Amino acid sequence: MEKGLTRFQVLFMTLTCALVTGNLYYNQPLLGILAREFAVSEQAISVVPALTLIGYALGILFLVPLGDMIERRKLLQVSLLAAGSFAIGIAFSRSYYLLCALSFAMGFFNISGSVLIPFSAHLARPRERGKVVGTVLSGILLGSLMARTLAGVFGEHFGWQSAFIFAGSASLILMLVTPLALPSSEPxxxxxxxxxxxxxxxxxxxxxxxxxxxxxxxxxxxxxxxxxxxxxxxxxxxxxxxxxxxxxxxxxxxxxxxxxxxxxxxxxxxxxxxxxxxxxxxxxxxxxxxxxxxxxxxxxxxxxxxxxxxxxxxxxxxxxxxxxxxxxxxxxxxxxxxxxxxxxxxxxxxxxxxxxxxxxxxxxxxxxxxxxxxxxxxxxxxxxxxxxxxxxxxxxxxxxxxxxxxxx
The missing domain is CATH 1.20.1250.20 (MFS general substrate transporter like domains)
Structure with a gap:
């Protein structure tokens, strides 16, 4: 732990936080398109982002604490694999109820950013902890802001499905790179x-x-x-x-x-x-x-x-x-x-x-x-x-x- 984190590792954590946080917000700018796609009212389609965030809150409560109990890289990989798979599943949904279920599941497992924040604090040198945590946290802030813009671009030029295929693919790639980019952490x-x-x-x-x-x-x-x-x-x-x-x-x-x-x-x-x-x-x-x-x-x-x-x-x-x-x-x-x-x-x-x-x-x-x-x-x-x-x-x-x- 005294070795601290390299610049590349901090950058990887920050980028991961930005990309996975965006998964929670891609659906918001696309609600009008999704309402027409699934032939439901605006009130009904507004349930989708609500279920995504409810799932996320429950994931924080029941999954993030596992970072103290199991090796954090494994927890990151499992969450990235599950969230990425459910995000791609959303792109191929053919019913409103399946869309709701997959959105909830994706939100529940999309807790990588909340795992990385304490992980970065654990690995950082004490004199640099605030700086490192602030940098990694900036990825979450940027991801929540950029997701809406990206979703709008994807939805207008490539179809609404492309936003979720991008989200899922990014999570799966990060899952493969995580064990190569980050050190292990004993529970x-x-x-x-x-x-x-x-x-x-x-x-x-x-x-x-x-x-x-x-x-x-x-x-x-x-x-x-x-x-x-x-x-x-x-x-x-x-x-x-x-x-x-x-x-x-x-x-x-x-x-x-x-x-x-x-x-x-x-x-x-x-x-x-x-x-x-x-x-x-x-x-x-x-x-x-x-x-x-x-x-x-x-x-x-x-x-x-x-x-x-x-x-x-x-x-x-x-x-x-x-x-x-x-x-x-x-x-x-x-x-x-x-x-x-x-x-x-x-x-x-x-x-x-x-x-x-x-x-x-x-x-x-x-x-x-x-x-x-x-x-x-x-x-x-x-x-x-x-x-x-x-x-x-x-x-x-x-x-x-x-x-x-x-x-x-």
Whole structure:
């Protein structure tokens, strides 16, 4: 482990994260085409991306913890083989119900990115861990942003099936290359699978920082999801009246936030995760404040999008960096706890954002985002205060013991 990771290995992990993450989002831009292909309503076809993400959430919960129990390269290969095979199967679906079933199965096994994040933290040198995790994580961010563009190109020029054939083929190729590109990793957990799942409950109970990171990550991502859910409503109406293609440009701005991920990791290595979490939450709060003040101006909206995306990614990477420091032998399980909470927050954000929009349009969305970010900051500050009090108590106890020894 002291040898660390080579540049090629970090690049391979990052590329793998980008490609496999894209598998979760290829179906979203193709929903109109799929509805016509399978002769179902728009409401019915919207079940497909929902099942994909539900499968992914369950895969995170039940498969990612296995990274602490079995050799990680084997887990990566199995997940890539299964997800790739199901993706190709989607391309040859001939019924709506088969499409739904295969989409769920593909999402369930498409957990390679969530396996690679703790794997990279495990293999990286301690002084480079934040930088490495940030770089590999940027692959997930880029994959989620690029997938929609790629799917649109495939769907328009080569047919919707080509997007899933590409996704499946890429996963199968990565499966073959994985044992050649990455070193082996000995498992750290010796119990049964049931014991493994129970141990996650114990980690949540015994590690307050893990609970804090999960709550903060969930709340910050909730605001992010609420924003992007309602941004389309804002841009379609007055005073913007933008086309879908123009609205898509704002999604491309998020790639700048993805590029900031490695820089955030380096900053966390130098200043500590607490400083960057604070920066991330304040940036997110500032973005919603700007959206509320200047959300009707294009320039203000663009600046706010950049600030929001940067803030969310900074907080996300910093939270992951500090949970990986809690227990080196349980990094896959800790990542499961954090990412599952993060995903639940994102799912709630879509619903809450829609409700806020219906209640008070854009001002309600901005006020809601600002309030929820304030709650995240409150949780973080309470955690900081608790840690400072614990440190002071330990110092006082140590000082008292030294005084007793000196009097003797």
């Amino acid at each position: 750290s957990f010796n119990g049964t699978y049931k014991d493994l799942l129970v141990s996650m409950k114990n980690l949540v109970r015994d590690l307050p920082v893990a609970r804090e990171a999960a709550m903060i990550g969930s709340l910050v991502f909730l605001t992010f999801s609420a924003f992007w859910t309602t941004l389309t409503f804002l841009l379609e109406g007055e005073p913007f009246n933008y086309s879908p293609q123009t609205i898509g440009f704002f999604g491309a701005l998020g790639m700048i936030g993805a590029l900031a991920a490695p820089l955030t990791g380096r900053y966390a290595d130098k200043k500590g995760a607490a400083a960057t979490i604070r920066l991330g939450i304040y940036s997110t709060m500032g973005a919603f404040l700007l959206l509320g003040i200047a959300g009707s101006q294009v320039v203000g909206l663009i600046i706010a999008v950049l600030l929001l995306d940067m803030g969310v990614q900074v907080a996300h990477i910093s939270n992951q960096s500090r949970i990986f420091e809690l227990n080196a032998e349980a990094r896959s399980r800790l990542n499961t706890i954090y990412i599952f909470s993060y995903f639940v927050g994102g799912s709630l954000g879509s619903f809450i954002g829609s409700q806020l929009w219906s209640w008070g349009r854009w001002p309600a969305v901005c006020l809601g985002g600002l309030t929820i970010c304030g709650l995240a900051m409150l949780i973080f500050r309470r955690g900081e205060k608790r840690r400072q009090e614990a440190t002071a108590a330990q110092l006082a106890k140590a000082s008292g013991q030294l005084g007793q020894e000196a009097s003797l």
